Amino acid sequence: QVQLVESGGGLVQPGESLRLSCAASGSIYEIYRMAWYRQAPGKQRELVAESLRTRSGGNDIVNYADSAKGRFAISRDNSKDMVYLQMNSLKPEDTAVYYCNARIATRQETWRANEYWGQGTQVTVSS
Numbered sequence: 001q002v003q004l005v006e007s008g009g010g011l012v013q014p015g016e017s018l019r020l021s022c023a024a025s026g027s028i029y030e031i032y033r034m035a036w037y038r039q040a041p042g043k044q045r046e047l048v049a050e051s052l053r054t055r056s057g058g059n060d061i062v063n064y065a066d067s068a069k070g071r072f073a074i075s076r077d078n079s080k081d082m083v084y085l086q087m088n089s090l091k092p093e094d095t096a097v098y099y100c101n102a103r104i105a106t107r108q109e110t111w112r113a114n115e116y117w118g119q120g121t122q123v124t125v126s127s
Contacts, residue, residue, distance in 0.1 A: 001108065002026035002116050004100045009121030016125075017088045022100030022118055024081040029110045033103040034076055034083035038096035038123075045099065049074035049085060067093075090125045098123050 008020040024031060035050035051074050052061040062074055073086040083100065100118035105111070 001106050002028060002102075002104050002114075004102055004116050004118035006098065006100045006118040006121040009098060009123045011124045011126065012090055013127050014091055014125055016090055017086070018090065018123060020085040020087070020098055020100075020121060020123075022083045022102075024083075024102055024104065024116075027107045028081060028104055029107045030105045030113070031078070031081060031102055032105070032113050033101075034074075035101045036074060036083070036085045037099045037101055038094075039099070039120075040093075040096040043096075048072065048098070051076050051083060087123070090123075092125045092127075094123060095125050096123060097121065 003025050004022055006022045012018055032053050036048040037045050038048050039045040047065055048068050049064045049072055054061060071089045075084045097120040099120045102116050103113045104116055105113045
């Protein structure tokens with residue numbers, strides 16, 4: 001019913017930038033949260049950044065992992081059901097598969113939000 005598709009990963013050198021995109025599609029009624037996670041080889045999946053819809057309808061609340069603060073920026077285009085992750089000053093330790101995650105209520109079940117995951121996009125930072 002809902003799909004998340006990431007794009008924008010690749011191989012970059014330390015200090016360079018990448019912009020990841022994630023498009024949500026399907027029978028979407030409401031998107032409450034969009035987030036980026038990453039998983040490096042041999043490590044657990046970790047939250048990188050999240051954007052939370054507020055009840056008031058104002059600006060989203062955004063949170064970042066300590067490792068992402070000051071270098072990464074999450075943004076949403078609600079008109080397109082998309083979320084982006086601008087990653088600057090990339091380091092080798094940022095190498096991981098990056099996953100898009102969203103909490104979405106579908107038109108079939110407007111009262112309940114489920115979590116959805118994208119297939120992941122590889123980011124490799126290496127000289």
